[in-house]
Amino acid sequence: SWQPINRRSCATHTAHPSSFRSTERDLLATYCCRRSRKMCGILAVLGCADDTQGKRVRVLELSRRLKHRGPDWSGMHQVGDCYLSHQRLAIIDPASGDQPLYNEDKSIVVTVNGEIYNHEQLRAQLSSHTFRTGSDCEVIAHLYEEHGENFIDMLDGVFSFVLLDTRDNSFIAARDAIGVTPLYIGWGIDGSVWISSEVKGLNDDCEHFEIFPPGHLYSSKQGGFKRWYNPPWFSEVIPSVPYDPLALRKAFEKAVIKRLMTDVPFGVLLSGGLDSSLVAAVTVRHLAGTKAAKRWGTKLHSFCVGLEVWN
Numbered sequence: 001s002w003q004p005i006n007r008r009s010c011a012t013h014t015a016h017p018s019s020f021r022s023t024e025r026d027l028l029a030t031y032c033c034r035r036s037r038k039m040c041g042i043l044a045v046l047g048c049a050d051d052t053q054g055k056r057v058r059v060l061e062l063s064r065r066l067k068h069r070g071p072d073w074s075g076m077h078q079v080g081d082c083y084l085s086h087q088r089l090a091i092i093d094p095a096s097g098d099q100p101l102y103n104e105d106k107s108i109v110v111t112v113n114g115e116i117y118n119h120e121q122l123r124a125q126l127s128s129h130t131f132r133t134g135s136d137c138e139v140i141a142h143l144y145e146e147h148g149e150n151f152i153d154m155l156d157g158v159f160s161f162v163l164l165d166t167r168d169n170s171f172i173a174a175r176d177a178i179g180v181t182p183l184y185i186g187w188g189i190d191g192s193v194w195i196s197s198e199v200k201g202l203n204d205d206c207e208h209f210e211i212f213p214p215g216h217l218y219s220s221k222q223g224g225f226k227r228w229y230n231p232p233w234f235s236e237v238i239p240s241v242p243y244d245p246l247a248l249r250k251a252f253e254k255a256v257i258k259r260l261m262t263d264v265p266f267g268v269l270l271s272g273g274l275d276s277s278l279v280a281a282v283t284v285r286h287l288a289g290t291k292a293a294k295r296w297g298t299k300l301h302s303f304c305v306g307l308e309v310w311n
C-alpha cells in the first residue's frame with residue numbers, strides 16, 4: 001500500500017542534533033557520531049529532459065560539492081536525461097568496487113552510500129548471477145533484477161541508494177531503517193527528481209526539496225514513498241518486551257561485530273563516554289576472529305578529539 005509520508009513517525013526515527021546535551025563530553029560524542037556517518041556521496045538527477053553536455057557538466061559540478069565524503073573515486077553514469085554520480089570512500093573491494101555499479105548486462109545502474117553487512121549471504125542466494133566486483137553494494141543491482149522493488153528488507157546494513165532501470169527508465173531510491181546515512185530528495189521545475197546525500201547537491205537546482213524519510217522507498221513507477229521498514233514494535237507506545245540485560249548485551253556485541261567488515265585499515269574514534277568505550281571494548285575482544293585482523297592485525301587503533309573550552 002502506497003501512502004504519503006507520515007512526517008511525525010519519520011521524525012521519531014531520526015536522531016536530531018538538538019537532542020544532545022551540550023556538555024563538553026556530549027559535544028565530543030556528537031562529533032564522533034556525525035563523523036562516523038561520512039562515507040560516500042551520491043547525487044542522482046532523473047528525468048530532467050536535458051541530455052546536453054552543459055547539463056552533464058552541471059551535474060558533475062554539483063557532485064563535486066560532495067567530494068569531501070569520498071576521496072577515493074568520482075564516478076558518473078548518464079543514460080539520456082538521467083544522471084547517477086558517486087564520490088567514493090572505499091571500504092569493501094577498494095580495487096574494483098568503484099561506482100556506479102551494474103548488473104550483468106548493465107541495464108541496471110546503482111549508486112550507493114552504505115555498507116551491506118550481509119552481502120556475502122545475499123551473494124550466495126544469488127548463485128545464478130555473475131558479479132562484476134567484490135563490492136558489498138553490488139548485491140542491490142542483482143536483488144532488484146531478481147525481486148523487483150521488494151527486496152529492501154533483505155538488506156542488513158546502513159545505506160542510501162538510487163537505482164535506475166534503463167529498460168524502462170524507471171528508478172527507485174531507498175534509505176536505511178533509521179536514517180544512519182543521510183539523504184535528501186528534491187524536484188526541479190522541469191519535472192526532474194533529484195536525490196543527494198547532502199542538501200548542497202540539490203538546493204540550487206530544485207524548486208522544492210525535503211529530507212528523504214528513513215525506512216522508506218521512493219518509486220518512480222508508483223510515484224511516491226512507501227515505508228519498507230515495518231518492525232512489529234513500530235506501533236507500540238510502551239515496549240511489550242521486558243528489559244533483559246543479557247539480550248541487550250548480545251544484540252550490542254552482534255551489532256559491533258558485523259561492523260568490523262572492512263578491506264581497509266580502521267580504528268575507533270573515542271569520545272571517552274560509555275558508548276564509544278563499549279564499542280572499543282567489544283571490538284578488542286572480537287577482533288582476532290575477523291577477516292580484517294588477518295590483514296591488518298589484532299591491534300586496535302584508537303583516536304580522540306580534544307576541544308578547547310571557552311569560559
Ligand SMILES: NC(=O)C[C@H](N)C(=O)O
Pocket residue numbers: 039040088089090091092093097112113114115116135136137
Ligand atoms: N563506502 C560506501 O559507501 C560504498 C561501499 N560500501 C564501498 O566500500 O565502496
